[in-house]
Amino acid sequence: MRILIVGSGGREHALVWKISQSPKVKEIYCAPGNAGIAKLATCVPIEPDNINELVNFARHTGIDLTVVGPEAPLVAGIVDAFKEANLPVFGPSKAAARLEGSKIFAKDLMRKAGVPTADYATFDDEESALAYLGKYPGPMVIKADGLAAGKGVVVASNLDEAKDAVKTMFAGKFGNAGHKVVIEEFLKGQEVSILAFCDGKTVLPLLPSQDHKRVGEGDTGPNTGGMGAYAPVPFYTSEVSKQVVEKILEPTIKAMAEAGYPYQGVLYAGLMLTSDGPKVLEFNCRFGDPETQPLMMLLKSDLVDIMEATINGQLAEIELEWYPGSAAGVVLASAGYPGSYTKGEPISGLDSLPSGVEAFHAGTSLKKGQMVTAGGRVLCITARGENLKAALEKAYAGVETVDFKGKQYRTDIGHKAL
């Protein structure tokens, strides 16, 4: 088979890495990819939002399966365009991707289907949003309705912060994405990421994973795209897992199908494990980054088989096989990230990683034959071990091996689970 992966981050590198192990696969292309992905795939200089060009490329190259990494093209309808051209593609349709593309759509669907989530109200004008806030003294969460590159959520600890968030959103900070907002109750607990393959009817969850969103040790400082992840999550018990499948994933997929938008692809449920049971913080319509990096190192099954079964509505026939133990990924970021950061710093040590450690590239490029930094998140150093402690020791040994000027990372990935 010829496979095309759309995207350029650590998640896409991990997908390319896993797909390259399938005996079914002959050639892999990645659009646009990065310098690490280029070792396993032919990188094609087409941006993920250039849907027409991607369709043309897939048609002319005889691509048998396209896998879409990031949310923006999914929400813009890339899957519909590929299907119209009779090209097999892994990901939800534009209508189904609204689970991530519109927080109001997702919240209203959950309310209707009885899926546990934070209490909320939605607003399309600033005045009523501000008036509503006045009624709640405690911490509140303000969310822009549309896609905002992971920056559209403000957890406000007091009324002034909440009001500021509402004002900046209606002032157009996120363009149209912020002209409608959700104001919701603040939930307390541990966060867990549950990714599940969905073929429109059947839900097949991957192992539970946990991201580390804040830049600083002990979950402090500003939010990032994710500074590290591990899987599985020991406190995600089989009892919690059962509740998540029966009360969250299955009712959501059923409600989507009944409303006429069957969900096919991977559904990412960001959950808070509260004292009242698991509740949904958000849905994403794609694989998580960096959760995908440890998950792909743990997955034993052929990913291409699973993706084909997803597209063909045959997930009921699939059982996921996993390697025993745990996996962990530590993100190496550029100085300044998540604010403005440095670029173009030479990276050393990638050729001397301990065996079994993978460096999934997120933001790298080649400059005159030298690997250099090219993004906020640069690499995700990922390893598998017989347990979480062993996986972390291996991943951190890799972290020590690789260097670039301004390298920053968290030393406490996975600590909550140890």
Ligand code: AMP
């Ligand atoms: P999101 O971009 O939707 O993933 O939200 C970013 C982060 O905000 C989440 O990972 C949570 O840590 C936090 N968050 C979102 N909604 C809530 C909520 N209702 N209560 C507490 N924290 C939340």
Ligand code: GLY
């Ligand atoms: N790890 C967070 C995300 O992929 O949205």
